[in-house]
Amino acid sequence: MRFTKLRIRQKILFTLERQLVKGAHYQLLLVAALIGILSLVGGLLVMPSGPPTSRLGESVWWAFLRLSDPGYLGDDEGGWRRLISTLITVAGYVVFLGSLVAIITTWMNRKIRDLEQGLTPVTANNHLLILGWSNRTIHIAAEIFQSVGRIKRFLLRFGTSKLQVIILSEEVGPFQMQELKDHPMIGSRASEIVLRTGSAIDREHLRRVDSLNASAIIVPSLAYGRRELINPDIETIKCLLSLNAEASRYPGHKLPYVVAEIQDEFKVAAAYRSYSGPLEVVGSNTILSRLMAQNIRHPGLSEVYNEILSQIVNNNLFCQQFPELVGFTIGSLKKAFTKAVILGVVRNTKGESTRVPDLNLPENHLLASDERLVVLAKSSADLVWNSDLLSREPIDSQTRTPLPVEEPAETIRVLILGWNEHVPSLIKELCSYEEESYFVRLVALRPLKEREKELQFLNEPQKRVTLEHVIADYIRESEILRTEAGSFDHIVMVSSDRMEEEEEADARTMVGYVLLEEVLDKAPKRPSVLLELADPSNESLIRRFQAEVIISPMVLSHLLAGIALQRDLNSIYNELFTVGGAEIIFREPAAYGISPGEISFQEIESLAAVHGETVLGLALDPLLHRTNSLLLNPEKKQKRPLTENDRLVVLTTVY
Structure with a gap:
């Protein structure tokens, strides 16, 4: 038979603890009960002292007054009454004042912490909502x-x-703010x-941020901290399904416009089906x-794309309807x-669901x-026209003499240092250029089996792209010498996705680049470096070197923010970046018959139109113009001196 020990003290303490942890209301009730007990005990003890x-009622009230206000202590007469009054007053300081201050302070601190954590639901209409905190969110x-x-x-x-x-955000605190x-x-x-x-x-x-009443929702993807079975794309698609399910609770409620980032192109169709x-x-x-x-094919384009994509720097793309201009050429x-x-x-097909861009028109x-x-303009205030220059006279386009887009005859040699999720997509993109052939050497620590698994789409024989795998660490000088970097036409250094923090990934990239510069200084021909x-x-740490930089989070932030504000931009960017169709390239001024000397941008526009192209700006000689060498949409009537080393930024059509 099991012996049960009587533990009254522990039982009382445990019961008190369970009541105290229930919150401020129960704590106040417990203090009120304790005050009542003290008042009753004090009243019973002071009753024999006389009127x-x-x-009993008067004595309990007498005790409560001493318990709650020590100012009554000097009014008492008689030794016994003064003793009881002193004890009750001291207990009042400890129980009445001390406990109440402690409970209220604790409750206020807890409330402030809850408010700082952002747990209170919001009530908003037509707000812009960003779901998730990643290296894109702030940008x-x-x-x-x-x-x-x-x-x-x-x-x-x-x-x-x-x-x-x-x-x-999954975490909200002073750090994020x-x-x-x-x-x-x-x-x-x-x-x-x-x-x-x-x-x-x-x-x-999602209800906490009133998602269904948002005007637009942006869902950026996480770039780091990827797990094996739950990756960012799965979370994004689950988010879209959750938004759909939330709307089903309110029949007839209009779903908000969503811009979502998906890393794996094979999951894009699944994302569209989910919402x-x-x-x-x-x-x-x-x-x-x-x-x-595109930057491999046309070195220098990264600066052009950075300006076009950004909503902050110089020129931006605008897509707007002008009813007054309908019918003009x-x-x-x-x-x-x-x-x-x-x-x-840009025109709509199938209602509002599909947008088809038609760029570089006749x-x-x-x-x-x-x-x-x-339209490419510096601000929305520049989207104005001079009515005196409008004309409805027909334009003869038969005189156009299209220029060929320069295609290299030899195999292009590309050295890729490092590995991340962009590399397979880059190889796939190079395979899509039918008129070009590439030799690509991949130098990274990623095991060969993992690379082959991610490059499964290359199982079919590829005649245009030849791959060579090298397992090496490019931040070691001896191994970067073995890559024969000086023999390549283009070098691409990608940010590693195996680092937990982006600062660590960039540190490896920059150290590898400094070592690479030592090798390239001795090379007979300098390749382009991206x-x-x-x-x-x-970026500022390597600005003095001769390399182009793509900052992935910034590019994606530009895209997501721009498409959230102008939905048409997604179709325009897709048209500009894909192989074939409208493409941005560089042309020598001599291709339009322009000799070195002064010429206005307006004249260059007319010469480009003769060849069926749209000139966007000027890429001036970087040796003469170390800053502001790229001039998109310059002043049209101002004459500028052009040298044989300057180039034109042109929008052409590749068939």
Whole structure:
């Protein structure tokens, strides 16, 4: 038979503990009960001392007054009454004042911590919602705050006057808010951003940020901390399914517009199937690989793309409808827009679901009522035209003499240092260029079996791309010498995805690049070098070297923010970056018959139109113009001196 020991003291303490942990209400009730007991005991002890405490009610009230206010202590007479009054007053300091202050202070501190964690649901309408905190989130918020012209039209479209940005993050605290304040494009406006704790795949947390009433939702992908079975794409698709499920609770509720980032291009179709509302999916690996491939084919394009993609720097792309200009030719409109460059049009097919861009149009194309102009301008204020320059006279386009896009005859040698999720997409993109052949040497620590698994799409014989795998660490001088870097035409250094922090990944890339520079200084021919970085603050550390830089989070932030504010931009970017169709290239001025000397941009535009191309700007000799060597959409009438080393930035059509 088991013996049960009587533990009264432990039982009482345990019961008190369970009541105290229930919260401030139970703690206050316990203190009130203790005050009542002390008042009753004190009243019983003081009753024998005579009037005015001879009755129980009066004596208990007497004790309560001493317990709650020590000022009554000097009114008592008699030794016994003074002793009891002193004991009760001391107990009042400890129980009444001390306990109440402790309980209220603890409750206030807990409430403040809860508020700092962002657990309170928000009530908002037509707000802009960012789901998830990644290395893109802060830059997305900065892009949105700086896109003044687009924001005004965005707010006007939803009938609201004030921009409200809400960010849902798994962790919310002083660190996140300080990061927002430290960004130069946000600064003091960080207080306008609402942070809420939660996960984008949790329906309860989506309600916390009032997701269904948002005007636009941006779902950036995580670049680091990837797990084997749950990757960022799975979380993004689960988020889209959760948004759909939330809308099903309110029949007839209009789903918000969503811009989602998907890393794996094979999951893009699944993302579109997961959400029944307006959705634009950005394939990040595909976009970055296309940018790298274009930069390999045309070194120097990274600076052009950085300016076109950004909503902050110099010129931006605008897609806008101009009902007053319907029926005018593209050639006439190009002359009338004196502060902007017209790239083409975007039209809708199948209602609003599909947008088809048509860039680098013939001069005699008539603007239709269902077409929106794609314009390169410094701001929305420059989207104006000179009515005196508009003409409805037909333009003869038969005199156009198209120029061939230069295609290399020999095999292009590319050295790729490092490995991440962009590399397979880059190889796939190079395979799509039918008129070009490549020899690619892959130097990384990634085991050969893992590389072959990620390159399974190359199982079919590839005649245009030849791969050579080398397992080596490029930050070792002896191994980078073995790569024979000087014998290649192009070198690409990618940011490692095996580092937990982007600063560590960039540190490896930059150290490897410094070692590479020592090798290239001794090479008879210098190849073009393209670096991929993850942290924009590291770009300044290598600015003095001769290398182009692509900052992946910045590029993707530009894309997500821009497409959120202008949905048409997604189709335009896809058209510009894919093989064939409209492409941005560099041309020598001599290709248009331009000799070194002074010429206006307006004259260059006319010469480009003769060859069926659209000139976007000038790429001046970097040796003469170390800063501002790229001039997109310059002043059209101003004459500028051109040298034989200057190039033209041209939008052409590749068939």
